[in-house]
Amino acid sequence: MPLYLEIIVCVSLLIGGAFLLVGSYGLVRLPDIYMRLHSPTKASTLGITGVLLASMVFQSHLKGFLSIQELLITLFLLITAPVAANMIAKTALHQRTKPLDKTENQALMETVRDREAPKPPQD
Amino acid sequence: MKLFPMPFHSLLLFVVWLLLNNSVSAGHMVLAAFFAITIPLLVNGMRDEHPKILKPWLAIRYVLMVLKDILTANVEVALLIIGPIKKLKPGFVAVPINISSDLGITVLASTVSLTPGTVSAEVSKDKAWLYIHALHLDNEAELIESIKQRYEKPIKEIFGC
Numbered sequence: 272m273p274l275y276l277e278i279i280v281c282v283s284l285l286i287g288g289a290f291l292l293v294g295s296y297g298l299v300r301l302p303d304i305y306m307r308l309h310s311p312t313k314a315s316t317l318g319i320t321g322v323l324l325a326s327m328v329f330q331s332h333l334k335g336f337l338s339i340q341e342l343l344i345t346l347f348l349l350i351t352a353p354v355a356a357n358m359i360a361k362t363a364l365h366q367r368t369k370p371l372d373k374t375e376n377q378a379l380m381e382t383v384r385d386r387e388a389p390k391p392p393q394d
Numbered sequence: 395m396k397l398f399p400m401p402f403h404s405l406l407l408f409v410v411w412l413l414l415n416n417s418v419s420a421g422h423m424v425l426a427a428f429f430a431i432t433i434p435l436l437v438n439g440m441r442d443e444h445p446k447i448l449k450p451w452l453a454i455r456y457v458l459m460v461l462k463d464i465l466t467a468n469v470e471v472a473l474l475i476i477g478p479i480k481k482l483k484p485g486f487v488a489v490p491i492n493i494s495s496d497l498g499i500t501v502l503a504s505t506v507s508l509t510p511g512t513v514s515a516e517v518s519k520d521k522a523w524l525y526i527h528a529l530h531l532d533n534e535a536e537l538i539e540s541i542k543q544r545y546e547k548p549i550k551e552i553f554g555c
Contacts, residue, residue, distance in 0.1 A: 290468060290472060293472045293475055293476060294475075296475065297471075302479065303484070305513075305515075305527045306482070306484050306527075309471055310471065310475055312508065312513060313468050313472075313510075314468055314471050314475065316464060316508070317464070317465065317468035338416055339413060340416045343410065349464075352507070353503065353504035353507030353513075354504070357507065357516075360513060360514075360516070361515065364516065370484065373484075374484045374486070375484070375485030375486070375531055375534075376485050377486070379487075380486060383488075383515060383516045384516075386518050387519065388518050388520060388522060389488040389518075
């Protein structure tokens with residue numbers, strides 16, 4: 272394997288790994304469930320993409336033809352991650368999970384739960 | 395009965411099958427062709443009407459723009475996670491939307507979830523409001539405006555609804 276390919280594989284593995292680590296760290300560090308949702312939907316997509324990119328380059332070199340299977344995984348991830356996040360958010364709202372105290376517009380949560388239009392602000 | 399009731403989906407199935415197997419051998423070509431013909435025949439009856447993509451070029455530009463936004467979103471959220479948690483101001487926001495088709499709303503909600511600091515939580519029953527949760531709510535009006543301008547407008551144009 273030529274050196275430049277090794278460098279590409281290493282760099283994308285490192286970047287991917289770093290983002291995955293940050294994404295998982297976010298799950299531990301962020302205080303409430305609504306905020307925790309942000310870290311797997313975002314920080315992890317780039318992390319997975321980095322790892323898959325490394326796999327793509329490595330496999331293409333190993334097999335001698337362009338391996339684009341990995342692109343499909345990224346595509347599926349991009350389609351499913353928002354849906355999963357949406358379902359988790361819905362569930363949390365239905366369980367009336369308390370958000371962080373300083374969360375803004377907490378009054379909205381009940382209308383969101385009932386899927387109503389927001390009430391006009393009361394004076 | 396038509397042999398290909400959903401020509402685009404048939405092509406997609408054919409290509410995806412070959413990609414999944416990472417090969418273009420004769421056996422997989424035959425299997426892919428079999429799936430491309432039978433699956434659309436089976437599911438054609440339970441299809442919902444979806445709006446067609448009216449402006450393919452705009453759709454491609456939109457996808458590229460979203461990919462770029464996902465990249466920046468990843469970095470931004472990573473920085474927010476590492477940075478001081480106490481300074482974050484999370485919040486719920488109601489965004490008024492006027493897209494009539496379910497597909498358009500789905501695309502918008504998914505885009506919002508994948509881009510900087512926002513996750514879509516719910517759509518109101520009358521499909522006029524998209525509720526999102528923001529990780530760091532700086533300026534509510536600005537956030538709503540940017541979602542409407544950056545994502546809703548092109549989606550409306552692409553699907554023409």
